[in-house]
Amino acid sequence: MVRLFYPLLVLAVAFASPATARILTGSARVVDGDSLSVAGLSVRLFGIDAPELSQQCNRDNKSWACGLQAKTQLEALTNGQLVRCERKSMDAYGRAVSVCRVGDLDLGKAMVSRGWAVAFTQYSTIYEADEAAARNAQLGLWDSKFEVPQAYRERRKTEEVQGFSAPPRVVRRTNSSSPGGCVIKGNRNRRGQWIYHLPGMPYYDQTRAEEMFCSEADAQAAGYRRAIVQ
Structure with missing residues (x-):
């Protein structure tokens, strides 16, 4: 019995679903500034929050597509590169919440330190110092007035329920x-x-x-x- 079971167990581990794998490696397709697809699995970068694709920011009283720009920045970091993600958990949307790297470059850290995402301190403080440095140097989003991404999502959800537009809750940190x-x-x-x-x-x-x-x-x-x- 043992001799028959052991090979079957090895095969089960070898062919485990990518959704259950702790390490994901492959080329990446960027979805937005903090999420991507790696090895066919949806991934959410751990510890950061980038503007939503539809989100607009304001610089010198002019609106600009900061959500699309954040996506472009992440695409530049991953384009044609092998991405390695270490899964920490799964979120409510079925995404693998992961720390992802291109070589030695931590993608989450890079996005925050360059000002294209904020530290998602509700879940981790790992990138707080990087956010402070980007904020003080007025990099990326910090050169604009902007709504914190989570506040933007909450406001849009409220608008959908109530049926009318609400003013931005926070326009700049x-x-x-x-x-x-x-x-x-x-x-x-x-x-x-x-x-x-x-x-x-x-x-x-x-x-x-x-x-x-x-x-x-x-x-x-x-x-x-x-x-x-x-």
Whole structure:
């Protein structure tokens, strides 16, 4: 019995479905700025969030297709290259959430550090420092006013349900320095909550500001709520 079972087990492992494989290797077809198809499997880059294909950003009061540009940037990184992805999990859409590389280049890190995606801190903080560097250097998206991709998706979903257009909730995440003496820190936590912190509040010093506000009214108008002090 053992002699018959063992070869069958080897064959089962050897011909495992790509959907169950932990390592995927092959050429890539880019879908958008944070997703692609590798070895016939849909892949979502781990730890980053890029603009949706339909998303527009604003530079010098002119709209531009930042979602399409993010896709173009990822295509440039993968074009004609062998892509190797290490799957971490599967998402609700059946995509393999993965860290993908071309040689030694981490594609997620490259997209964030060049300003074409933001760190998806709701799931990982691995690329936070890369986002901060891109933001401070005003690279890619950071040279524009833009809506954080997840906020864009949430707004569009709300519009579909309610049947009318809603204004963008956040139009830019500024750097963490305080412009013109504005000291109120706006931050999005890992639960997806938009919270602002005043000087003297617990965690104020530890909070990484994604936007700075001069008044609580400004913070609330942008969709943030005051941090709860216990």
